[in-house]
Amino acid sequence: xxxxxxxxxxxxxxxxxxxxxxxxxxxxxxxxxxxxxxxxxxxxxxxxxxxxxxxxxxxxxxxxxxxxxxxxxxxxxxxxxxxxxxxxxxxxxxxxxxxxxxxxxxxxxxxxxxxxxxxxxxxxxxxxxxxxxxxxxxxxxxxxxxxxxxxxxxxxxxxxxxxxxxxxxxxxxxxxxxxxxxxxxxxxxxxxxxxxxxxxxxxxxxxxxxxxxxxxxxxxxxxxxxxxxxxxxxxxxxxxxxxxxxxxxxxxxxxxxxxxxxxxxxxxxxxxxxxxxxxxxxxxxxxxxxxxxxxxxxxxxxxxxxxxxxxxxxxxxxxxxxxxxxxxxxxxxxxxxxxxxxxxxxxxxxxxxxxxxxxxxxxxxxxxxxxxxxxxxxxxxxxxxxxxxxxxxxxxxxxxx
Ligand code: ZN
Ligand code: ZN
Numbered sequence: 001x002x003x004x005x006x007x008x009x010x011x012x013x014x015x016x017x018x019x020x021x022x023x024x025x026x027x028x029x030x031x032x033x034x035x036x037x038x039x040x041x042x043x044x045x046x047x048x049x050x051x052x053x054x055x056x057x058x059x060x061x062x063x064x065x066x067x068x069x070x071x072x073x074x075x076x077x078x079x080x081x082x083x084x085x086x087x088x089x090x091x092x093x094x095x096x097x098x099x100x101x102x103x104x105x106x107x108x109x110x111x112x113x114x115x116x117x118x119x120x121x122x123x124x125x126x127x128x129x130x131x132x133x134x135x136x137x138x139x140x141x142x143x144x145x146x147x148x149x150x151x152x153x154x155x156x157x158x159x160x161x162x163x164x165x166x167x168x169x170x171x172x173x174x175x176x177x178x179x180x181x182x183x184x185x186x187x188x189x190x191x192x193x194x195x196x197x198x199x200x201x202x203x204x205x206x207x208x209x210x211x212x213x214x215x216x217x218x219x220x221x222x223x224x225x226x227x228x229x230x231x232x233x234x235x236x237x238x239x240x241x242x243x244x245x246x247x248x249x250x251x252x253x254x255x256x257x258x259x260x261x262x263x264x265x266x267x268x269x270x271x272x273x274x275x276x277x278x279x280x281x282x283x284x285x286x287x288x289x290x291x292x293x294x295x296x297x298x299x300x301x302x303x304x305x306x307x308x309x310x311x312x313x314x315x316x317x318x319x320x321x322x323x324x325x326x327x328x329x330x331x332x333x334x335x336x337x338x339x340x341x342x343x344x345x346x347x348x349x350x351x352x353x354x355x356x357x358x359x360x361x362x363x364x365x366x367x368x369x370x371x372x373x374x375x376x377x378x379x380x381x382x383x384x385x386x387x388x389x390x391x392x393x394x395x396x397x398x399x400x401x
Contacts, residue, residue, distance in 0.1 A: 021401040024098050027354040028087050028395050030070050032059040034347040034363055034387035039072055039083070041103050044354055044370075044393075047382045051103055055081055058345075060390045064120045065144040067394035070103075073115050073127065080110040080127060082148060085394040098398030108148040110136060117162040121215055126153070126163045128173075133158035135172070137196075154198035159188060162213050166220055167233025169193040169201060173210050173222075191222065191229060193238050205229060205240035214258035217265030219281040223255035228269070230281045243279070243286040250275070250289075259299065263306035266323055270296060273340065276311060278326045288326035292319070295340040300351040300358070302373060310358055310373070312349055314340045318358070318376055332376035334369060335362050347387045354393045363387040 027044040037057050043049040057077025063070055068088045072081040086103040089096050113131035125138045127150075136150035153163050153170065161173030175188045187209040193202035207224035214221055218232045227244035245254070253272030258279070260267050271277040271287075273295040278288045294313035299321075302308040309321040316337045320330040338348040347363035357379060358371045368388055370379040 021399065023397065024100070024400045025355065025397040026087060026098060026100050026395045027393055028085060028103070029352075029354070029359060029368065029382075030061050030063075030083070030085070030103075030392050030394070031361060031368060031384055031388045032061055032072065032390040034058060034389035036386050037074075037077070038386075039070075040384055040388075041070075041083075041085075042382065042384075044357075044359075044382075044395075053081070053083060053103075053105055055079070058389070060118075061392040062118045062120065063392045063394045064118075064125045065140040067396075068144040069140075070392060070394065071118060071125065071127075073118055075114055075116050075130075078111055078113060078115070080112065080115050082106040082109060082143065084146065087395045088144075089396055089398055092399075096396070096398035098396065098400055100395075100400075106146055106148060110148065110150060112136065113158075116160060117213070119162050119164040119213065122165045124165050126165075128160075128162050129158075130160045131158050135163035137163070151196075153194075153196065156198075159185070161188060161210070164213065164220065166193075166231060166238060169233070169238055170196055171220070171231060171238065172198075174204055187225070190224075191231060191240070202237055205231065205238075205242075207242070209254075209256075212255065212257040212269065214260035214267055214269075216260030216262070216267055216281070219260075219265065219267075221258050221260070221267050221269075221279060221281055223258060223269060225254055228255055228258070228267075228279055228281075228286075241281075243281070245271075246285070246287050249277075249287060255279075259301045259309070261301055261306050261323070262303050264323075266306075268299065268301055268309050268321065268323060270299070274313075276309075276321065278323050290321060290326055290328060292328075293317075297338055297340065297348050298351045300353055302353055302358075304353070304355060305373070308373070310351060312351060312360065314338055318360070318371065320373070320376065330376055334360065334371055334376065334378065336364060338364070347389055350390050352391050352393045355396070359391065359393060361388040361391050363389055 041051045056079040057074040059072035070083040086101040112129040135153040157175045159175030163172045190207040207229040212223040255269040258269040267279040276290040297312040299311035316335045318334040368382045
């Protein structure tokens with residue numbers, strides 16, 4: 001159960017929200033600690049407005065329901081907790097209304113066997129339970145109201161995968177049965193359409209070791225050994241298309257993580273540990289690779305400038321990526337080196353966007369760094385303490401009236 005154990009200044013909050021009918025820009029940052037079972041939230045402009053929430057274990061954080069809800073997925077602790085972010089954005093057509101209140105933990109959470117990938121698509125939030133052989137499907141609008149009423153989507157074999165709605169279908173990754181002798185599981189097989197009760201509704205689309213789902217425009221994309229698989233809702237079911245890695249890309253490396261642009265139909269993925277690839281799901285060339293000088297620590301897309309992304313490499317350098325040109329356009333040292341040798345889950349920085357700033361956790365320094373997207377200069381730091389690790393940001397600009 002989430003329990004707030006520190007309060008923020010109500011006066012400061014009241015002051016920030018008292019000016020009715022005014023332009024309000026308000027970003028709130030949620031940071032999970034690497035080791036301590038807790039999430040710290042603070043307002044970016046006034047970080048003394050701060051809250052802490054106890055979790056069961058280390059949390060990966062996802063902003064869902066247009067940022068009204070933050071989901072804390074705790075894979076190693078078999079737990080999922082939910083928070084009202086306190087910031088709601090409502091579209092009024094020509095402008096958005098923003099309302100700011102205190103963040104608050106839900107009373108209800110989930111307990112499940114190794115919750116992992118979370119998909120937020122088409123009004124549904126779906127969490128795959130890797131050791132449960134099912135996913136929990138929740139309604140975004142209900143979550144925004146504080147209601148957690150998951151519906152189970154059953155899978156034939158428990159595996160590290162994902163489930164998502166796509167048009168009128170449900171898509172799930174498919175894994176082969178685990179070997180009876182207890183040896184390592186063979187790679188995942190691909191993607192398949194199902195009815196909501198888990199009954200197959202289409203043929204398997206092969207995509208060996210499928211991983212790293214993302215959405216952009218009409219497309220879902222995921223990485224495979226043989227290429228990137230795309231899927232979109234067609235006139236008669238799901239249209240799949242395998243985009244094989246071109247021969248002029250380095251051989252033997254693959255894409256396993258993708259980010260989807262919200263304003264252009266385009267994906268940015270990894271290609272091996274020291275490469276990125278811009279993937280156009282519709283038009284040639286489908287792949288344009290960007291070689292990085294060192295291995296990648298984390299990368300993000302800039303929702304405010306859709307042709308722009310950022311990647312941090314293990315030498316502590318942040319690079320700005322131009323997706324249209326598939327090129328690095330600026331590089332600046334922003335932190336100490338964080339070697340990618342060692343465990344994948346060792347404490348290393350994570351990136352998130354907040355308007356025209358990029359935020360980066362710096363676990364070794366106990367900080368969140370604020371970095372200008374214009375010139376990659378440091379705008380300031382926010383001391384969080386502990387080992388700040390995963391983060392998510394909610395909020396934006398709107399009218400309060
Ligand atoms: Zn309005
Ligand atoms: Zn994964």
